[in-house]
Structures are given as structure tokens and as C-alpha cells.
Amino acid sequence: MVTVRPLAASAVVLQDRRVTPTVPVRPPRQVGRIHRAWWVALVAFVALVGAAAFRATPSVMIEPFREEFGWSHGTISFAISVNIMLYGLTSPFAAALMERFGIRRVVACALSLVAAGSGLTVLMTASWQLVLCWGLLVGLGTGSMALAFVATVTDRWFVARRGLVSGILTAGTATGQLVFLPLLAVLVQDRGWRSASLVVTGVAVAAVPLVWFLLRDRPEDVGVRAYGAPMDAPPSPVVAAGGAGRRAIGALTSAARTKAFWLLAGTFAICGASTNGLVGTHFVPAAHDHGMPVTTAAGLLAVVGIFDLIGTVASGWLTDRFDPRLLLGVYYALRGVSLMVLPLLLADTVHPPMLFFIVFYGLDWVATVPPTIALCREHFGASGPIVFGWVLASHQIGAALVAFGAGLTRDAYGSYDIAWIGAGALCAMAAAMALAIRRGVVARPGVPV
Incomplete structure (x- = not known):
């Protein structure tokens, strides 16, 4: 009897295992000393910069379009507003499609659309x-590949340092858009706007294989936990329940209450309205109205992009440590x-007060994104x-208008x-609105509020 019980127990266990099989899970591991999440963030950063390249072109192509086709500022601005x-x-x-089909597939298709759209512009009449x-x-x-992509990557791959990573990836979208401006302006001036469009096409196409082979949808796909996740953290869902459209509309319906x-x-x-819609689109032609060369004005926006990288990363670091509502209030007021x-600063030459504006506006350009993601x-x-x-849709509606x-x-x-x-008056209103937001409950990963 003493030996039978263990055998019976073993049989029961074996029988239970046959009825309810378990799926083996690879133990968490890291690639070298660098967590895989940082490599995913790097690939996402490169992809975001590539996608941002085409969005840098409107301000340097408004005048060439007017000269070649005779279109008005309003006509060209309408096309820009549709894009925005x-x-x-x-x-x-x-974002819902990324939950349903994976980050990699959606981003690769998105880059292909960017390449097709920018390439086909050279044939338009x-x-x-x-x-x-x-x-x-x-x-x-x-x-x-908008900032919701940033939120998806940071939420899925990071628990610690989310604010910092949000700042870095957000900086990639804006910095890529603005730093490309000098190159595009030189190409437009020396070789025509079609050459600039083809360069953007090449950048987007080159990013596709990088995304396809190096980006991964979930930490569990490569046998790791999200960066900073506790041992008992639930895994990321493989497939979101329901269709992507239903998921997106459902989230809106719930949030809108x-x-x-x-x-x-x-x-x-x-x-x-105060960044992409106004400064990003109209700063170059506005400076040109005051006699400043287009290449010089585009160079100033590139400087905005450089300081945006510093300001947005710093904003992410601050978001991990301070009340995001207060950060937003300060950013919008300034x-x-x-x-x-x-x-009062626009002139035919670059002078110190204009440089101060450019540096300050660069630091503040999209510093609002990490605190906004944190509050969401x-x-x-x-x-x-x-x-x-x-x-973000409201961000772009404001920019388009x-x-x-x-x-x-x-x-x-x-x-x-x-x-x-x-736009300055609207920013003062935004500062007051940010301070009126009540603090929410910080959600644990995978646990809805």
C-alpha cells in the first residue's frame, strides 16, 4: 500500500496532464547585457524618423508648387491639412490593428504607403x-506610425523608464521631420522638388526590411519580460478580442464619458495647432515673406529639431518624476x-533674439507628448x-485647421x-485646461483601470 499510493498519484497526475496539457514557455532571457526592449526601441526610432521625412516637405515645397503649377497658398495648404x-x-x-495583427506588419505596410505616396507625387499635374x-x-x-505607435511600443515593451522611452521615440518623429528640412531645401533649390520627393521615398523603402527583420510584437515572442516588469506580471495578449475597428471605437466611447x-x-x-499646423507648415514661407532665404529658414527649423530631441527626452525624464499636469501647464504657457x-522677431537675417526663440521652441516642440501619454x-x-x-487625432485636427x-x-x-x-492665446487656454485635469489611478501593466 505504501508503494501503490505514489504510483496512483502519479497516474492521476499523468491523466490530468493528458486532459489539460500545458504549453512550455521559454524562460526569460536577455541578449547580452542589453535588454531586447532597447533594440526594439531603436528600430522603432529609426522607423519613426523615416516616416517623418516626408512630413518635413510641405514647408519647403509651398513656393515651388506655386511657381510651377500656379496654385494658391490655400490650395496647397488644403492638401497639407488633409495629410495632417x-x-x-x-x-x-x-493602434488597434497593432493589437490585432502585430506591430511589425502594421509598420511595414505604413512605410510602404509613405513610399508610394511620396514617389507618385513626381507624376502629378x-x-x-x-x-x-x-x-x-x-x-x-x-x-x-504616429505617436500611438510610440504608446504601443512603450506600453508593451517597458514598465520602467516608460516616460524616458516615450520622450526618445517622440523626439524621433519631430526631430526626423525637422532635421530633414535643410537637405530637402537644398535638393528643392538645386535639383527641384521631385528629387526631394524621391529621396523621401528611398528613406521609407530602406526602413521596411529593418522593421520586418528586427522589430518584434511582444516580449514573449523572444522569451523575455518587458523591461522592468515584475516576475508575476501577466504576459502581453497575443490577439486582442474583437475587431480592430470595434476596439478603437469602444475605447473612444468609454473614454468620451x-x-x-x-x-x-x-x-x-x-x-x-501651434506646432505642426502653424510653425511646421508656415514658418518657412513666413520668414521668406520678410526676406529670409528659404534654405536659411529651413535651417532654423532643423535647429528646432535638434533641440526638440533634447527637450523631449528631458520631458520624458521629468514625467517619470513629477506631476505631468504641472509639466503640461508650464509647457503650454511658455x-x-x-x-x-x-x-517681432521675423526679419531678413538671423539675429540673437530669433536664435533664442528657435532654441526655446525646439525644447518645447513636442515636450507635451510624454506627460500626455502618462495621463492617458x-x-x-x-x-x-x-x-x-x-x-492624437484631436492634435492633428487642430493642426489641420x-x-x-x-x-x-x-x-x-x-x-x-x-x-x-x-495661436499664442490658444496656448494660454491649453495651460489652464492642463491644470484642470484630475489625477488618475496609475494602472499596473495589463490591469485595466
Whole structure:
């Protein structure tokens, strides 16, 4: 009897194992001394820079389009506004698609769309083709790799250092967009705008194999935990329940019932209006109105991109340590003051006060993104990346409206002064809205709030 019981117990155990088989899981491991999450972040950074390249072209191509095709500022700005709006509206659906089909597939397809849209512009002869290629195709492609992609990567691969990584990846989107400007401006001036479009096509195409072979969807795919995750942290879901569209709409429906969502969406709409929509699109032609060469103005925006890298990474570091609401309030208030002063600084040459504006605006350019992602995570938990996609949609709607409206203002009054002052006033409003957001509950990874 003494020997039978263990055998019986073993038989029961074996029988249970036959009924409920277990799936072997590879033990967590690291590649060398560097966690795999950092390599994923590096590939994501390169892909974001590649996608940002085409979004750098509008401001240096407005004048060449006017000269070759005779299109007005308003007509060209409309195509830009379509691109900017789709960049935002695509983002939440792309975040849901990444949950359903994986990050790698969605990003590779997005880069292919960017390459197709930028390449086809060299064949256009009518303004509707500009809207189709520059607005629709590139808007959908870049929107699929928007800042919701940043939120998805950081939420899935990082638990510790999320704010810092959000800042680094966000800086890649803006820095890539602005640093490409001098190269594009020189190409447009020396070889024509078609050469610049083809260069952007090449950058996007070159990034596709990098993404396909090196980017991975989940830490568990390579046998590791998310960076900084505790031993008992639940794994990332392999497939999200339901369709991607239903997931995106469901997250919006739930978030829209909260005051925090509308405050975040409102502040981020003003963020887009004061960066991509106004400065990113119209700074170069506005400076050219005052006699500054296009290449010089584009160079100043490149400097904005360099300091944006510093400012956004620093903002991510600060977000890990301080109240993100207070950070947003400070960022928007200082941005508003600088925009109201800008009309006094524009001239035919670069002088010290203009350099001070460029450095300051670079530090503040997208410093708002890490605190906004953090607040989405606090208030909306596991749905945070998709909700941030909807918040980003408001960012791009604000940018699109101001990109179009500033072009109309320039056509009507011959100056951008009203646009600069109006954007400054909106930033003051955003500062007050940010401070009105209540603190949420910090969600644990994988646990919805």
C-alpha cells in the first residue's frame, strides 16, 4: 500500500496532464547585457524618423508648387491639412490593428504607403493629385506610425523608464521631420522638388526590411519580460478580442464619458495647432515673406529639431518624476508667450533674439507628448495607447485647421501675424485646461483601470 499510493498519484497526475496539457514557455532571457526592449526601441526610432521625412516637405515645397503649377497658398495648404488630419484620425485604428495583427506588419505596410505616396507625387499635374498622394496616401501611412505607435511600443515593451522611452521615440518623429528640412531645401533649390520627393521615398523603402527583420510584437515572442516588469506580471495578449475597428471605437466611447479625455484632447489639439499646423507648415514661407532665404529658414527649423530631441527626452525624464499636469501647464504657457513675440522677431537675417526663440521652441516642440501619454495611461489603463490615438487625432485636427486657416490668412492679409498671436492665446487656454485635469489611478501593466 505504501508503494501503490505514489504510483496512483502519479497516474492521476499523468491523466490530468493528458486532459489539460500545458504549453512550455521559454524562460526569460536577455541578449547580452542589453535588454531586447532597447533594440526594439531603436528600430522603432529609426522607423519613426523615416516616416517623418516626408512630413518635413510641405514647408519647403509651398513656393515651388506655386511657381510651377500656379496654385494658391490655400490650395496647397488644403492638401497639407488633409495629410495632417489623416495622420491623426488613422492613429487610433492603427493602434488597434497593432493589437490585432502585430506591430511589425502594421509598420511595414505604413512605410510602404509613405513610399508610394511620396514617389507618385513626381507624376502629378493637378491639385487633386496632390491631395491624393500627399494628403491621402502619406497621411494614412504616417498616421499608422504616429505617436500611438510610440504608446504601443512603450506600453508593451517597458514598465520602467516608460516616460524616458516615450520622450526618445517622440523626439524621433519631430526631430526626423525637422532635421530633414535643410537637405530637402537644398535638393528643392538645386535639383527641384521631385528629387526631394524621391529621396523621401528611398528613406521609407530602406526602413521596411529593418522593421520586418528586427522589430518584434511582444516580449514573449523572444522569451523575455518587458523591461522592468515584475516576475508575476501577466504576459502581453497575443490577439486582442474583437475587431480592430470595434476596439478603437469602444475605447473612444468609454473614454468620451470622462472629463479627463476632453481636457487632454483639447490641450493636444492646441499643441498640434501651434506646432505642426502653424510653425511646421508656415514658418518657412513666413520668414521668406520678410526676406529670409528659404534654405536659411529651413535651417532654423532643423535647429528646432535638434533641440526638440533634447527637450523631449528631458520631458520624458521629468514625467517619470513629477506631476505631468504641472509639466503640461508650464509647457503650454511658455509656448504661448513665445508665439506672441515671434512677429517681432521675423526679419531678413538671423539675429540673437530669433536664435533664442528657435532654441526655446525646439525644447518645447513636442515636450507635451510624454506627460500626455502618462495621463492617458493613468486614466485609461490598458486602453491607454488607443485612447492616446484618439487624443492624437484631436492634435492633428487642430493642426489641420490651423494649417489651412493660416494659409487663408496669408492670402487675405498678406501676413501671418494674426495666426501667430491667435495661436499664442490658444496656448494660454491649453495651460489652464492642463491644470484642470484630475489625477488618475496609475494602472499596473495589463490591469485595466
